[in-house]
Amino acid sequence: MKAKAGKLSKTTKNDLITYGMVILTYIVVQILVSSGHVSSLIQGLLVPFCTYVIVAIALNLTVGILGELSLGHAGFMCVGAFASAVFSLAFKNTMPGGLRFFLALLIGAAAAAAVGFLVGIPVLRLRGDYLAIVTLAFGEIIKNIINALYLGVDSKGLHFTMKDALSLNMEEDGLMLIKGAQGVTGTPNDSNFTIGVVLILVTLFIVLNFIHSRTGRAVMSIRDNRIAAESVGINVTKYKLIAFTVSASLAGVAGVLYAHNLSTLNALPKNFGYNMSILILVFVVLGGIGNIRGSIIAAVLLTLLPEVLRGLSDYRMLIYAVVLIVMMIFNWSPNAVFFRKRLKQRLGIGGRKKEEA
């Protein structure tokens, strides 16, 4: 026992490095902010950074661990954002800020998880590219519905319609919660950088523990060989659904953080559309599929770079596309994998053969 306590296992060490990296970055940023070295532009980006990091970790759980592609994580973010924003707006004056944000967080995560579960049931039974296309379709459905939805509350209770604001038939004292395409306005600004970093740590804790748990190993075995996993009695649909729901709810958490950083929340193609889902995918691919720490680094770097290199902003999306293609070919092409193996042997890096000889 003593020896075990003194020497940490490799995975624990790796996890601790990831946590430490986040905490260290937080401390460095806080010092830089208090000493006035961070421009107000970057300061405004600190909470979005946390949002991207959380959603990138969430997507990596689906892509890297579950081995399925989701193009609807922006949609899950959207669900979490709107569910929590409506809640916070409704209880703006009747609840203290901390408790309200905590409850909003739970509601956002639960709403996204519920939707993820519902989407997952029909799709996860199928193989191949269907999940990608259905999650993409789902993201569009969510955006469409929210843009057409009017929701209000008054003394008689909740009112909602898909037509226009007048057909809500609200009382004089009523409060409009969702105004169709205009979205939610007046959400209390409850999130800040510290909360964001705490949420990143919580997300990391959930995801890393999930991966190392029995459930996580079952999920990875499905990814590596579905038929073999099935034959040893793993319930494929169940474990896929668990992983997908966890991933969706974490994306919802990112949405909550996003919503409480803005006073106006709209479901635009820019923030919750297809492009956003692709952007998150670029974070995951660049950071390394299945590598949680990589996702964090890639999300921060790719959000920071365009702000630093303003001159390249026209080419930014083009560069992302090229990065996506080149990374995939370099990492996954059978020829490239073989070539890298040969190169490593030739150079003697990690070449076990040489030692043996």
Add this chain to the structure above:
Amino acid sequence: MSFVAHLINGVSLGSVYALIALGYTMVYGIAKMLNFAHGDVIMIGGYVVFVTVSGMGMNPLAAIIISMAVCTVLGVTIERVAYRPLRGASPLAVLITAIGVSYLLQNIALLVFGSDTKAFTNVVTMPNLELFEGQLIIKSVTIVTVIVSIIIMVGLTLFVKRTKIGRAMTAVSEDKGAAQLMGINVNGTIAVTFAIGSSLAAIAGVLLCSAYPSLTPYTGSMPGIKAFVAAVFGGIGSIPGAFIGGILLGVIENLSKAYISSQLSDAIVFSILIIVLLVKPTGLLGRKIQEKV
């Protein structure tokens, strides 16, 4: 009479979806990959016709042929550069690469042509058909679109069933390894498939932009995704299935736009996909493929 008009508009839109879905289903059936960039090849095809007709004043027919040639070269190049190196890699890697290609094409178009909407001139210049003393007008572009898509559907079916290359395609889609042992050039066959799919995309692009005359770098992506829904609806890999799925999807979209809500029509179309996958994942005409160890 307005119901008939909506129905006809639906068939018109549906035939465009059918044309795009044919390209999807060919590539999916043979290369077993979802070519996400297909919708964006359509957009490029549209821009080529726009530049040659509106910019250089070329004859529309010549412009369409040029557009088909450009799209064919583009499709084959994409296959060679981005997809072929990944043959044998995990489907996830291929899919992400295809998304990357789609994104790349959109952004190249954005840089070259700008984000403003271009007004596309209708290439079909025949007079519209008026029935029942002008109560029902069928646009000429609708008629042309429907006829062209039927011809292409029949032509493709014959091509796959009767020609040597077509049979090679069927063989490759059944079993790549066995096809190779039989002396079939697998890479060549897949390249031919991409060439056919992309030239169909060019035709679809022209007809799409003639019916809905606005062209932006994102013109192709939404019809592309809906056409994939159509291909799944009809049974992915099946040529008549893609055609029927496309027509049905177009009709459903137009009727729900007219009678339910124009804002929710996309949501309804995508819900169909989820329902189809839930009830009959192989689609209307698809075959069930048994998975082997």
